[in-house]
Ligand SMILES: Nc1ncnc2c1ncn2[C@@H]1O[C@H](COP(=O)(O)OP(=O)(O)OP(=O)(O)O)[C@@H](O)[C@H]1O
């Protein structure tokens with residue numbers, strides 16, 4: 001699935017630049033940038049903010065239990081400026097089957113981040129999450145993680161319908177090709193380098209008091225030898241959540257088990273100890 005190419009929409013001469021049409025061509029929409037909550041600045045230069053930009057949905061990348069991920073192209077007609085985005089659309093509360101249970105929400109500390117504090121002021125954070133604001137939770141987490149320089153997709157924008165983020169993969173004449181998930185990578189990859197990247201991420205997160213909460217080779221993409229971790233709505237506050245150390249231990253174990261099965265000598269126990277000590281120091 002991850003290697004499936006998507007066909008590019010016809011980009012030439014959509015409409016001439018000296019006319020201003022009332023509506024975009026069939027099958028496309030005006031850019032949804034205006035009116036959405038935007039990601040952190042400074043923005044990467046590939047982010048298109050022009051009001052005259054147009055978007056097309058290129059198709060579904062993956063249908064998950066709680067959300068569907070689509071590939072969207074946004075481009076500026078009459079120019080060569082174009083970029084791919086991953087659009088995560090959470091299901092409405094009636095149609096979801098959350099595997100992320102209330103355990104994630106217990107004792108969730110809301111501190112440090114401006115976004116998270118703002119959310120906490122508006123409403124009880126846990127209640128808001130329980131009533132279905134997972135997209136908001138994931139966007140806020142990505143904003144914070146991106147600002148800390150961690151390897152996550154850049155969060156482009158959030159509105160009621162979807163979260164748009166950086167598409168991790170390649171864009172070329174044959175279509176968009178999504179990066180494979182860690183569990184699908186070829187055997188000739190540099191496993192040690194990928195493990196080191198996972199370890200750095202885990203320890204950086206622990207230093208901030210967090211763990212991913214659902215970390216696995218399914219939620220890590222490998223793009224040009226770089227590990228990029230996705231799927232963050234349930235990010236766990238290790239100290240504030242009564243099960244925080246349990247989530248941290250599971251994240252470490254799931255990843256270490258995978259690397260061990262691939263033949264790498266890793267010490268899950270030691271890594272958990274290191275991460276737990278860093279998280280405990282944030283108390
Ligand atoms: N930014 C992205 N760039 C490229 N591919 C992505 C991106 N985000 C998600 N995907 C693809 O979509 C899949 C589902 O994304 P994600 O894990 O965030 O959603 P999910 O609903 O939690 O799915 P699941 O229930 O399978 O865990 C990923 O495994 C990955 O293959």
Ligand SMILES: [Mg+2]
Nearest residue numbers: 064218219231
């Ligand atoms: Mg996932």
